[in-house]
Amino acid sequence: MDLDEVADRLYALPPPEFTAAREAEARAAKDAGDAGLSRDIAKLRKPTVSAWAVNRIAREHPEELAELLDVGERLRAAWQEQDADALAELTQRRGVVTGKLGRLIRQVAGLSPAAAAEVDQTLDAAVVDADAAAQVRQGHLVKPLSYSGFAPAPILRERPAARRKKTPEDQAAEAREREETEARKARERQEAEAAHREWREAVEAATEEYDECAERVATLERKLAKARKKLDDSRHRLEVAQREERRARQRLDQ
Structure with missing residues (x-):
């Protein structure tokens, strides 16, 4: 072992x-x-829910994950080669594959909106960063991954004055890309709103619990103060009684 x-x-x-x-x-x-x-x-750390969900996909759906990581590898290579056509194609492919895998993870793991957003963040990191891809493939994540560097993107370059007329297929592809982009933005907006509602409700619940605990503590402190007062009074009566008992015993002995 x-x-x-x-x-x-x-x-x-x-x-x-x-x-x-x-x-x-x-x-x-x-x-x-x-x-x-x-x-x-x-020393092994307990994984977050989103990290566990990605680990689960790495074990149970390795082919789907491999498809995404392959797109990421090809995307990084296209960026290194400054291949604008490949970048454009792979960027579109990336959106499709990432969306499909993200939906699969949500379906399999039953995630909250906040955890689902962390899964998307982790998948994006695995696409653009080779080290992140290796961690995701291993399936030992303990927390979601993120990438703050420069992500590969289509290269803008000058086109000749005479442009090729767009074919119906081109127009259909552009329409699909716009729809996918709009759908992704709408989904991200919904997830962000859901995450905000979730944490706002958590804050409200925590505030209510804190107020209740604070009130209980205040009540106990008031009771403790009264109990201390009674204790002091009892101690005083005890001291008086002990003193008078000694005096009475001295008179008796005379």
Whole structure:
């Protein structure tokens, strides 16, 4: 047993099952006499829901994921070669494949809008960055990925004065691209709005819970203050009674 084997098993599990399984794996390694492996297992981090969803797709739908990563590899190569035609074609293909895979992940994992947005962010990173692609392919993600560098995009270059007349096929392709772009923007807008509503509701719930807890604490503090006052009064009465009892005993002894 090595760390990669254990990580493969752990990162295939839903997040709620991860911690208990990790502890069991760490104990098993320690019982087997491999203290170093046990420590390494204990350091494995629990994945977020969005990271687990991408890990799940890497295991259960490797062909669909491979299609996206292949588009990303070809897109990066086209950018290096400054191939404008290939970039234009692959950029369109990227939108189609990313959208299809994103829908598959949502269907399989049942994600919240916020987690779904993180999945889209991770897929975009895997397309434009080779290191991110390797992490996604491995299936050991613990958090969503992002890419802040310069993403490959179609190259604008001068065209000759005489332009080729667009064919019906060209026009249809452009129309499809516009529709896909508009649909993607609408979906992203809906997901952003849903995520905002979700977090706003979470803030409201947390605020209500905080207010209730604060009120309970204030009530307990008031009761504690009264109890301390009673304790002080009882202590005073006890001290008086003890003092008078001593005096009475002294008189009795005389």
